Amino acid sequence: MELSPQGSLTTVSRTLQRLRHLDPASHMKLMLSYSVQIASGLQHLHSKRMLHLDLKPDNILCFVENRVKLCDFGTSKNLTRTDTVASGRCTVQYAAPEVLIEEDMECDGRVLPAPKSPNTVSVATDLYSLGSVLCELFSGKAPWGDRNHFSICAAISRGASPNILQHPWPSNCPQ
Template sequence: MDQYHRLSDASADSSASDHSMNISAGVIKVLKKHGYTIKKELGRGGSGIAILVEDTEGDPFVVKQMNSRDGEELDTVKKEVEILKTLNFGYVVTYVDSFEDKEAGRIYIVMEFCEGGDLSKIMETQKKESFFEEKQILYWLVQICLALQYLHERRVLHRDIKPQNVFLTEDDYISLGDFGCSKALERDDEYACSVVGANLYVSPEVYEKKHNSKSDIWSLGWLLHDLCMLDVWVSIYFFSQ
């Protein structure tokens, strides 16, 4: 288990408090051009930034600014957009819009803002008090299962089920998000062949490069374990073809 480590209270607090507005003027200009005003930075990774914005009517949205200068990375982002465009379900994060800044090599994906945050942050807060009640866990679990059922009926594999990718709305409803690792299959008996996702949550057959919708269920099992035990993990990602 040396590849995994729990997210410490210190690192969680650091992440939660890092709302610096270190966003380039180019990003601000592009978002303003499309009618969005930046409120704050929500998170930052190797491939881009998540930004909370408001439209001209004051409604909040999340914009994922993805770097796209690398051809392979650009293809991955475009596939994510194409999958998001096909999804319309109450327990899946809603796609709003997307646009590209070709000169700067950036793609922007506008999505529903989930005011409740993600499950990993909620679990960290809950650890300071007590375990979740069983009925609360079941309430969330049923909604995640319905989201996965919706995806799998459309031959879409999420491939990155973990607390950080399960969001809550203001009314405590689940919204499954982050489809950067997802894959759309062409037929029911097809298998995905790439190794992606947070390695704590991926099923054994993923490493054999032959997996299908059942692998999402394996990941869901780990997520259920985390909700019951309040274990929050950070793990290395594997990306290979």
């Protein structure tokens, strides 16, 4: 693996938010470039019949000349067979519902039942995470905001989704 002197997208995002305010046009151009590169990396992975299953800003490395690459394939799975979710091996803010709701959970004194059949992961699982990453990339805020992991899981188990229109989107980004 090559050295990423700039670190992960999480580290670089602080600088990106400053750029967003100083030069909105350059910020948007860079965000679109990053988005295409991340999606292309995911498409390449899927073309090899693999799922990432933990796509998040920490797992996207930034390089010189505004290049980004996916990393940390520790939770990835091969698509050649139907696979069920591995428990507790994802980042809740970016994980698809089928990854999170896999066992009964207690919330506010009541039990939230798990699905009757095992959840299977697919390309859609990674695409959900991609959408979450892009939401944060453009708005500067994770899809579920500052909610804790249990609160996010409970909301998803009730069928809720994050209200991303409340995020601080760039003025030159149509909603």
